[in-house]
Amino acid sequence: MLFIEYPKCTTCKKAKKWLDEHGMTYTDRHIKEDNPTYEELKQWREESGLPLRKFFNTSGMLYREMQLKDKLPEMDEEEMLQLLSTDGMLVKRPLLIHGSKVLIGFKESQWQEELTGQTE
Secondary structure (H helix, E strand, O other): OEEEEOOOOHHHHHHHHHHHHOOOOOEEEEOOOOOOOHHHHHHHHHHHOOOHHHHEOOOOHHHHHOOHHHHHHHOOHHHHHHHHOOOHHHEOOOEEEEOOEEEEOOOHHHHHHHHHOOOO
């Protein structure tokens, strides 16, 4: 399992705590120091089946500074992948990659179901 996080992010801290409490083993990766590559993002998008815009950190300062809310609708998938691969702060976090499962952001009920097969 690959856990991609920004250590100062409170949602990432909650997700990491949840993984630890459930005895999950994972490889930790700092999203700013080791940004997801174009190839990784493309693969994860395909495996998740989610629209690429779900991978953007829409609440981030950089997203707002670059006025991406207005620009994304005009961009094709290739341009979005290129942009996401330039800076980890543009990517929504945490990201959890487990086999062909790709979880974006932390929703405890979703993680519970996807990772343990149980609902609370």
